[in-house]
Each structure stands twice: as structure tokens, then as C-alpha cells.
Amino acid sequence: MPARRLLFVNATRVTAYHWLPSGPKEEASFAANEPGLSAFRDYLRERSASLFYLLADLAEEGFQVDELPHVQGNDRRELIKRKLAQYYYGTPLSLALSLGRSKKGRRDEKFLFAGLLGVSQIEPWLQAMRETEARLAGIHSMPFVIAALVGKLPAATERILVISASSAGLRQSFFENGQLRFSRLTAMATDRSDLIATTCASEAGKIYQYLAGQRLISRDQPLQVLVLAHDGQRADLTRNLPDTPERQVQFADIGELARRQGLAEPPADARGDRFYLHLLMRQTPHQQFAPAEDRRFYRLWQARHALTIVSATVFGACLLLAGGQMLRLSELSDRNAQVRLDVETGQRRYDDLMRGLPPIDISRDSLRDLTDRYRVLARRSAGPEPLLRHLGHALDQAPRVELTRVDWRLDDGGAHDPRADAAQSQGATKGGSHALLDIQARLPAAMALDHRGQIEAVNAFTGLLSTGEIQVRVISRPFEQESGKAIRSSDATGEIEPPKFNLRVMQAL
Template identity: 45%
Template sequence: MAAKRILLLDGPALTAYYWHSGRIKTEGEFSHEPVGLEALAAYLKKHRSSLFYVLADIAEEGFQLEDLPYVQGADRSALLQRRLSQYYYNTPLSAAISLGRATEGRRDEKLLFAALTRVETFTPWLDTLREAEAILAGVYSVPLVLASCGPQVLGDKDPVLFVSLTRGGVRQSFFDQGKLHFSRLSQLATRSLDEIGRTSAADSAKIFQYLLAQRQIPRGTALRTVILAHAGQIPTLQRFCSNTSDLQFEFADIADMARLQGLKDVPGDSNADNLFIHCLATKTPVQQFAPANERRFYRLWQIRFALTSAAWIVLAGCLLFAGKTSLNLYELADTINATKAVTATDNQRYNSILEGLPKISVTADNLRALIGRFEALQKRTPAIEPLLLHLSLALNDAPRIELTHLTWKTSDRPDPSQKIAEDPKRGPGAAPVVDAAAGNWAVIEIQAQLPLALIADQRAQIELIENFAARLSDPKTNVKVLSRPFDIESDKPLKSTGQRGDAQPSDVPKFALRIARQL
């Protein structure tokens, strides 16, 4: 992280401070004369990698409160810029601070327009910073610093007037609901405790009347006034700051506040410069006064810092990935060694089993090839199961038919008894014509019988057999009835079946059929 250096401007001179881990060190004081500006330029070039914060503690300040309609985006920026140019047309060191939105009505936004009104005071210092290409983080004022750290000490409920002492004089800052509304600096002539006490009491009374006239506080209520001072100087200040019907004075120990904010070098008097410098370094306000062109090198530093941080993050991720990969390789090496040991043990067991087997004339390679061919033949064996399943479903649908005998085989045509016809045009000795139906067929010949009760009803027998054959027949299955319980050809003599009561078990009607399906 870049070092932080604060340039405190509280008059004609500028003082440089170095902040690090809660400790503040004075590094130089520069005047606005050419010699002082040259010394400042040399100082800036010496610490060109540091972040510089300009902290102004001067009386030339302006504050304006206004309620505006709530807008966003480019319209908001244009509206705020127009209001700033109307209030502070002669200075670019201005800022708009949002104090929140109203809870009723249009819910307008309350804004505080603040500025450092005397730009001539900052011109030589900003020119020197720009020429030295210093990384200027921003131009801040003591009221902006108080706005970021004051509510932690003062609370965020009732209106309160906060009085502090700096090298520039006595500063009174008014807060309402934890938001800064106004600040004023009164310069001192002798900086004695008596003068500090009289100035604090007198200016607090004047500010009370001003706030009452501006209707920022209700009438008839006392304004809480907190004075930040050293514990050893509080009794002297209390002689001048006594409670009245308008002001209720409270005193806060600067040492307690310094410890609360994390400042390691506790102030030895009531001067709060080091405390405000520490708050600026640790709780930098979001708002500042410097225009964008003055902070160009700070923007470049932010981009460089973001890229460097991203590079470090990528590097850390790569290192973690490399470490994880190394751990995985280490675990993989252990797994490989364990696998090799198991493989060696299995080989030894396999060899011992082979040695215990009877010796055969076939070598291991030939035996392996033979088994492979046997498995290939098994895969090529035609499957009869679909046709048998089809027959089983048909028998389930015809429970009156009883299967007595079944034979199956594979053939090159659905009717194995059919002979291949010869083409007379081709002449004797020519190759026979192969029928389109030729191929690899699964053929099942079944013999079944009908119920004995149907022996006298030939029509029912024919109907039952034809229904069973129709149930078996489909586009993939060829069905042919081979024999029936009786002869129906015209050249066969009719035979009487007798009465049903005279039927014997040997006279049960029987039939046979053949089903074939191409494999």
C-alpha cells in the first residue's frame, strides 16, 4: 500500500505530515514564496510514490443548504453542477454533500453545497503538485473530516454544536441528525486559554442566534455545545463557558477521542490538528473539493493498483492451483506404487495358479484365440426368444388350446419343405434362382389339441384354430396351418364323429401349425 502524506494548509504556509499506523510525523513546512514552492517540489519528487491529501483549515469557506427534487444519473450531475456554479461561481473547489431525503411530501433531497471560496490560496500549491506529477488523492477541509468522524463522538440524534481548537483558530461546527450543516473558523491573536475560552463562548452564542434565525433549531430549547479540549485545560475553559438558557456546554477529553479513533500519539494540549490528520488518513471522506483534472494521476494510480491487485490475486490462485496439482501428483505417485505392488502380487498368484493346473498341449495364446472365436460364434447364434415370447402371448390369449409338442430350427426360408424352382429359360445345369424370401429364418412347428368338448362341433374347431393363427400372424411372422382335427378337402370322405357322450380321450381334436420369423 502506498504511503500517505497529508499537506495541512492553515494559512500562508503548508506543513507536510507523514502518517503510518496511527503515528504522525512532521516532515517539513513550506511557504508560498518561490523558495518554499521549490522546496515543496523537491519534497514531492522525493516521495512521488506516496498519496498526498491536502487538508485545508481556513476561514474562507462557504456552506449552503437547499432542498431539491430527487433525481438520478446525468440529470442529477447537471443539477448539482448548476447549483454549485450559482453559489460559488469563482472557485472550482466545491462539492455537493447529500444529507438524506425527506420522509414526507415529494421526498426532496436535502443537500449541503460547500466550497473553499478563496481559490488564490490554493493555486500555487496545486500548480506545484500538478507539475511534480504528485498523486493527489483530493483536497479536503476540516469540516469534511468532522462530518466523517464527528457523529461517532457526538451521536446522531439532537442538534449539537461542536467546538474544536486547531492551529488556525477555534472552529464551531453544527450537526443535526449526525449530518454536518455548517462550520465556521474564528482566528486567534494570542492563543491563550483565556482567549480560547472567551472566543468559544462568544462565537457559540452568535452561532446560536444565527441558527435560530435560519430556523435550523426550534425556539425555546437549549443548544447542546460540545467543546473538545485537553483534560488539564478544561477547568480554565469552564470559567468562560457556563450553561445558559440557550447553550448547554459539555466538554470532551481530546485524549479519549484520540484513543477512540486509534491515534497512538495522544495530543498533549487542546490542539486537534493531529487528530484530524489521523481521521483523514483512516476515514477519508467520500466528498472532496479538487476537480477531476487535478486528480488525474490519482486515477491512474487507482487503475495501476487495481491491475496490480488483480495480478497478485491471479498469482495467488496459480500458486494454489500449482500446490493442489503437486499434492495430486504426490497422491497419484503413491497410488501408482500401491497399484504396482498389487499387480506384482496378483501376477505371482496367477503364475502359481497356472503352475498348479494340468499341462495341456495348447498354448495360452492359442487358447485365448479359441475362446475369442467361441464367444464370437455365441454372439452370432440366432435368438429364438422373441418368437417364443410371441407364441407364449398367443397361447395366453387362447386358453382353450393346449400345447403338446414344440420343435424349432433355423432355415434359409420360412417353409423348409419348399423346393427352389428352376427357371426353364435358363436351361439345365444353370444356377437356381434364389427367392427374395430366402434368408436366415427361425422356424417353430407346434402340435396342440383342442378341448374334448368340441369334438362334435367342427365349426367351433375351425374358428378356434383360425383365430389362433390370426393372433400369431403379423408383418414379421409367417404362419401356416399344417394339419387340422378333420379333413376338409373335397376329395376326402366325411367321417362321423359320433355323439359327445361316446368320445374317448384318444379322440381329442389335434392340429399342427408352423410359424416362422426372419432373423
């Protein structure tokens, strides 16, 4: 994170501070003249990587409360822009603060329009920042910094006048329901307690008359006044600033407030420049006066900073992914090493077993071929029993089929009927050894005229015989189905014969 620096601007000079968590530390002060501006430019160039926050404490300020129709989007922005141009024509240092919606009528939205009218006092410093491409985060005004403190003050009421002192003078800020309504600065060249008290009494009287004239308070109601003063000056202020029918005065120790905000070195007197700068960084107001052009380099830094964060996040994710891959690679490497060790152990055990066997005059390949041939012979030696058992199960489920002849034989791929190749191509292995079962069977004579029933019976029996390992081919059916041949139901003698059919069952060995 780049260093953050604070620029306190009043009518006569700019004081630069380096902000630390313990509080601002003064670095330099520049008078409002050409040598001061030149030194200020050198100061900015030497600290080009810093972020700058400008706090203006000027007498030439304007505050206006007005209502606008409650609209959204571009219409709202245009209305606010038009009102700011109407109230503060000629100054780009203006803002609008929403005060909420009215509870009467059409419920318009209330705004506080504020502007820094002393552009000539602040413009030379802004021009120096433009020339050096300084990263200006924002331009803030003292009343809005004090506004962040009002809610935490012990004497906060519905309407209150807060009087504070700084190197620029004595500031009076009026708040209604915790929201700033207006503020004014009175130049004061002394820090004597009696003169401060006299000035406070005079300014409080003027503001009371103004508020009563604007009907913001009734004349029979005293104005609540809170003075932010140093504890060492409280006795003189109490003596010279008593309560009157027009005002009720309370005091708040600025040193105690500074300690609560984390300022390591509280102010030595009522001029709390460092305290207000510290408060600005602790509770930076959302509203600021700098136009977009003056914040250009700050926005560029924000974009670059965001890209850096995104890049770091992506890089971190890649590191995590790479770490996971490295861990997985390590696990696979360990597993491969274990597999190699198991293979080597198995090979050694195999070699030990082979060395323990009696020597034979045959190579390993020849021995492997011999055992393979033995397995083939063992499969072929099973005989017809497996196929006949399978045939018996099929006959149990097809009671209308009657066997007349069964022939079993072995085939090495070329001795059987060539027409059986189609059946072999569907499930059996071509060119291998097969067990063949040629079946001659017949159906009951009552089905001699039921051709459809004959087809269904033969197909059902064929389906019972067919499995994944056993293929069945119909050699002949009970009647001729070829086109152009007559269908006969008896022989020449006129006697009805049982329908006959032939099947070939093959099983790969």
C-alpha cells in the same frame, strides 16, 4: 497497500504527514512560496506510489442551506450542479450534502452547499500534484472532519456550537441535529489560554447574534457551546469563559478524545492538527471537494488495484484447481501402481500354477483351440431337449395347435434351406452352428373357413416360440396369401381338411 500520506493545508503552508495506524507522523513542511512549491514537487516525486489525502483548514469557505425538488437520476445531478454554480461560481472545489427531506409542503429535499472559496491559496499545491501525477484520493475540509466527531461528544444536543483550535486558528462549527449548518475560521497567532478564552467568548457572542437573527435559536434560549481544549488549559478557559444568559459552555478534553480514536501520542495543547488528521483517516467523510480531473490518477490506481485483486483471485482459483488435479493424479498413480502390483501377483501365481502342472507335448495356443472346440461340442451334445421343452411350453399356451410332425437336426451354416438366411440375419449368428426344429402342425377343422382366425393363431404361436435366442420362420401357412391364387377351403373330394402350417425354429449353439 500503498502508503497513505496526509497534506494539512492552511493559508501559509502545507505540512505533510505519513499516516500509520498509531497516528500521523510529520515528514515535511512547505511554505507557500516558490522554494516551498519546488520542494513540495520533489517530495511528491519521491513518493509517487503513495495515496494523498488533503485536509484544508481555510478561512475562505462558504455554506448555504437550500431546498430543491425531490428528483432522481440525471435531473437531480443537474439541479445540484446548477445550484453549486450559482453559489460558488468560479471555484471547482464545492459539494452538496443532503440533509433529508422537508416534512412540510411538497417535501422538498434540503441540501447543504459548501465550497472552498480560497482557490488561490490551494491551487498552487493542486497544480504541483497534477504535474507530478500524484494520486489524490480527495480534498476534505476541517468542518466535515469535526462533523464525524459530533455524534460521539458527551455534550451533543439539538443545536450546538463546537469550538476547536488548530495551527490555522480558532474554528467555530454550528451543528443542528448532528448535521453541519455552517463553520467559520478565526485566525489566531497565539496559544495562550486566556487569549483563546477571550476569542472564544467574542466569537460565540457574534454567532449567537447571527443565529438569533436567522431565527435558528430563540433569544431567550442560551446557545450550547462545546470547547475542544487540552486538559492543561481547562482551568484558564473555565475562568475566562464563564456561562452567561447567551451561552452555556462545556469542555471536552482533546487528549482523551484522541486516545479513544487510537492516537498513540495525544496533542500537547489545544492545537489538534494530528488528531484531526488521524480522525480523517479513521472516519473518512464520503463528501470531498476534489473534481474528477484532480482524482484521475487515483482512479487509475483503483482500477489497477481492482484488476490485481481479480487476477490474484483467478490465480488462487487456478492454484486450487491445479492442486485438486495433482491430488487426483496422485490418487490415480497410486491406484495404477496397485493394479500393476495385483497383475504381477496374479501373473506370478499363474506361473506357479503352470509350473506345478505335469508337462504336456502341446502348446498353449493349441490347448486353447482344443478347449474351445470342446465347448462347442459340449453345447451341441445337449440334444433336442431344450428346444422340445420350449416347444412344449408354447403348446401349453396354444391349445388349438396340434403337432403332426417334428424333425430336429444340427446345422453348421449351409445344410438348411437357403431361404432361412433372412431369419438368421435378424437374431442368429451367420455361419455358426444351429439347432433346427422343423415343425408340422395343424389347426382345428372348424377354423377351415376362418382365414383371419388362422392367421392370428399362427402368429400367436410363432410369438410364443420366438425369444431373444430362438428365431422362428414360417415355412408355409394354412392357405395361400399370394396375389392371383384362389383361396380353397377343401380338397377335391369336398371334405373339409384341418388347416396345416409349417415352421422352422432355430437356436444358435
